[in-house]
Amino acid sequence: MSLPLGAFELTVERQQIPSRLVRMAAPTASVAFGLLVGAVIIWASGQDPILAYTEMAKKGFGGRLALTGTLVLATPLILTGLAAVVAFRMKIWNIGAEGQLILGAVASSGLGLWLGDNGIGGPVGIVLMLGAGALAGALWAALAALPRAYLNTDEVISTLMLNFVALGIMNYLIFSSFSHWRDPGRATFPVGRFVDDSMFLHRFTGRLHIGLFIALAAAGALWWALRSTRWGFEVRVTGDSPRAALYSGMRVDRKILSVLMVSGAFAGLGGGIEVGGVLGNLDPRALSLGVGFAGIVVAALARLSPIGVIPVAILVASFTNAKPGLQVLGIPSEIVTLLEGILFLCIVGGEWFLRNALRLHRRVGPVEAAAS
Amino acid sequence: MNDSVLLLSLASAIVIGTPILLAGLGEMMTEHSGVMNLGVEGMMLGGGVVGFWMSSQHSSVALSLAVGAGVGALFALIHAYLAVTLRVNQIVSGLALVITGTGFAGFVGSSNDSALIYARPQSFLEPVFGESMQDLPLVGPLVFGHDWVVYMSWGLVAAAAFWLFRTRAGLAVRSVGEDPASADTVGISVGLTRYVYTMIGGAGAGMGGTYLMTQIFATYQHGITAGLGWIAFALVTFAGWRPWRALVAAYVFGALRNLGFTLQILGASVPSDVLNALPFVLTIVALIIISARPAAARKYSAPSALAVPYSRETR
Numbered sequence: 001m002s003l004p005l006g007a008f009e010l011t012v013e014r015q016q017i018p019s020r021l022v023r024m025a026a027p028t029a030s031v032a033f034g035l036l037v038g039a040v041i042i043w044a045s046g047q048d049p050i051l052a053y054t055e056m057a058k059k060g061f062g063g064r065l066a067l068t069g070t071l072v073l074a075t076p077l078i079l080t081g082l083a084a085v086v087a088f089r090m091k092i093w094n095i096g097a098e099g100q101l102i103l104g105a106v107a108s109s110g111l112g113l114w115l116g117d118n119g120i121g122g123p124v125g126i127v128l129m130l131g132a133g134a135l136a137g138a139l140w141a142a143l144a145a146l147p148r149a150y151l152n153t154d155e156v157i158s159t160l161m162l163n164f165v166a167l168g169i170m171n172y173l174i175f176s177s178f179s180h181w182r183d184p185g186r187a188t189f190p191v192g193r194f195v196d197d198s199m200f201l202h203r204f205t206g207r208l209h210i211g212l213f214i215a216l217a218a219a220g221a222l223w224w225a226l227r228s229t230r231w232g233f234e235v236r237v238t239g240d241s242p243r244a245a246l247y248s249g250m251r252v253d254r255k256i257l258s259v260l261m262v263s264g265a266f267a268g269l270g271g272g273i274e275v276g277g278v279l280g281n282l283d284p285r286a287l288s289l290g291v292g293f294a295g296i297v298v299a300a301l302a303r304l305s306p307i308g309v310i311p312v313a314i315l316v317a318s319f320t321n322a323k324p325g326l327q328v329l330g331i332p333s334e335i336v337t338l339l340e341g342i343l344f345l346c347i348v349g350g351e352w353f354l355r356n357a358l359r360l361h362r363r364v365g366p367v368e369a370a371a372s
Numbered sequence: 373m374n375d376s377v378l379l380l381s382l383a384s385a386i387v388i389g390t391p392i393l394l395a396g397l398g399e400m401m402t403e404h405s406g407v408m409n410l411g412v413e414g415m416m417l418g419g420g421v422v423g424f425w426m427s428s429q430h431s432s433v434a435l436s437l438a439v440g441a442g443v444g445a446l447f448a449l450i451h452a453y454l455a456v457t458l459r460v461n462q463i464v465s466g467l468a469l470v471i472t473g474t475g476f477a478g479f480v481g482s483s484n485d486s487a488l489i490y491a492r493p494q495s496f497l498e499p500v501f502g503e504s505m506q507d508l509p510l511v512g513p514l515v516f517g518h519d520w521v522v523y524m525s526w527g528l529v530a531a532a533a534f535w536l537f538r539t540r541a542g543l544a545v546r547s548v549g550e551d552p553a554s555a556d557t558v559g560i561s562v563g564l565t566r567y568v569y570t571m572i573g574g575a576g577a578g579m580g581g582t583y584l585m586t587q588i589f590a591t592y593q594h595g596i597t598a599g600l601g602w603i604a605f606a607l608v609t610f611a612g613w614r615p616w617r618a619l620v621a622a623y624v625f626g627a628l629r630n631l632g633f634t635l636q637i638l639g640a641s642v643p644s645d646v647l648n649a650l651p652f653v654l655t656i657v658a659l660i661i662i663s664a665r666p667a668a669a670r671k672y673s674a675p676s677a678l679a680v681p682y683s684r685e686t687r
Contacts, residue, residue, distance in 0.1 A: 162656065334477075336475070349460060
């Protein structure tokens with residue numbers, strides 16, 4: 001591909017390793033471009049883009065309350081981001097983190113309630129509760145992983161479909177049945193029963209709870225596992241070349257199973273943490289947030305780095321946190337979702353500059369071209 | 373059993389199945405060219421909200437449907453640029469498009485100037501055939517009781533089936549989806565084909581969204597599609613990438629949406645949450661059955677190059 005410009009021409013060349021400058025500049029320029037597009041839309045709708053942006057930054061990060069709110073929202077996003085990272089590293093496209101998170105919330109609230117009914121609580125109860133969440137997420141992922149590993153069933157569609165099945169299960173438990181999860185005292189306006197107070201995760205300041213640090217530890221653990229363990233090595237090799245992995249004797253089918261289940265466990269843990277740290281019950285209104293899909297974009301923007309997921313998730317969460325504040329100012333809060341989408345599209349598109357280089361050459365004449 | 377209840381619910385399955393069919397058929401065209409666009413839900417909302425706005429301004433339903441289709445195609449153009457030209461991961465791009473379309477619809481729908489929430493479409497479509505034909509037993513409500521969009525969707529199914537599997541142009545599209553390198557060798561433009569068919573998919577979604585908002589619900593609300601876009605996406609797989617099967621599947625999925633009400637009238641109670649999840653369960657089951665049987669897998673599986681970016685240099 002080339003574009004003639006007078007005596008020069010602009011050519012596109014593939015590059016394997018982008019320079020450090022480009023690695024920094026490409027996402028920055030993409031964000032700037034996305035913000036510009038967003039500003040035009042806000043301006044066209046009769047609002048002040050500068051005001052909207054400063055308010056978004058203030059509501060996301062300005063002050064202790066805003067910051068802790070953002071970090072609380074970032075916690076499940078980090079975990080669904082990690083769920084995407086581990087699967088995508090092996091080119092297994094788990095887009096079912098949403099459903100795995102929901103099943104995690106179902107299992108941990110279910111076990112939490114049962115433990116409370118039987119007089120068990122405190123740290124033991126919390127550990128069991130979060131463990132149940134992770135396990136349920138892993139098992140829900142296994143529903144897609146088993147056919148993928150042994151029948152080669154496309155996991156993109158099966159994991160996607162399982163999201164909506166999980167949503168149906170959760171809604172059924174709260175809205176359409178008198179289940180173990182539902183508060184029997186509230187017949188007209190169904191809500192979930194709350195777990196015992198001793199099962200709530202420890203809170204530091206404001207709404208900030210220990211779940212954030214569990215998510216950070218999970219990111220560290222995944223980083224270490226991918227980098228320094230045999231399992232991580234095999235995941236990376238299988239992702240880069242499944243054939244090479246097969247010929248070197250790796251059990252690719254088992255790897256698919258384990259990777260998808262680990263992925264589901266991260267998301268399920270996120271569901272458990274939401275129950276223990278934020279909600280206290282199974283709340284379908286709060287749990288259909290789209291953090292599963294957002295986690296995939298977060299993972300992509302973090303270029304599948306477990307540590308990189310953390311800052312990206314916090315940034316995205318700050319957007320969500322700014323929503324109610326904007327509405328008060330008369331700016332439709334949905335602008336945040338729109339802006340989020342535009343930024344995602346721009347940054348994803350900006351990745352092109354990491355794989356390709358634009359070079360300006362003096363144009364080569366036909367004779368020289370033939371000679372060279 | 374009450375016959376008229378059953379008949380009415382089948383007829384309304386066709387109505388609610390129509391936006392699913394329009395969007396699903398579009399996505400099927402897109403996927404036959406080797407592009408997977410997960411953004412159906414976003415394109416339905418984004419195209420539909422503009423189509424709905426048009427319907428509140430102008431009495432022509434055809435015009436609103438065309439505007440909705442056009443805006444849907446523009447949303448799809450973003451995906452085409454990212455997926456085909458920039459070759460980014462199509463899953464990521466598609467999901468980002470869902471978020472963008474949802475945000476766009478919410479933003480347009482809730483801006484103070486337009487207040488679409490309070491707006492109503494200016495006109496509604498009447499059934500095409502006269503009273504005497506609608507009163508015919510059985511076929512009356514099922515076949516002759518619909519507006520022209522339903523008949524157009526049947527025509528589109530026939531056209532898509534003919535185009536994809538009986539014409540040279542359709543063969544070209546499928547070859548781009550199955551083996552873009554070979555298609556490129558014989559002179560078919562892989563990029564252009566994928567752009568065009570991705571935009572056709574967006575047009576289907578935008579038109580489906582407009583039909584849903586203007587003719588079925590006659591109102592705009594935040595998140596009004598309520599997962600119908602995802603059902604349309606599932607439809608493509610459930611139908612094994614075949615248009616005629618999509619027609620049947622769309623009405624099966626539509627019937628499941630209505631079944632809760634029907635059963636309630638008949639005295640049985642199956643929670644709507646369970647029924648709403650059924651299309652997705654059925655799709656997973658169909659997918660597993662097909663992949664377990666090699667003969668079926670060859671016939672009804674996804675195009676080989678689905679979601680795989682193509683570049684001439686690395687083929």
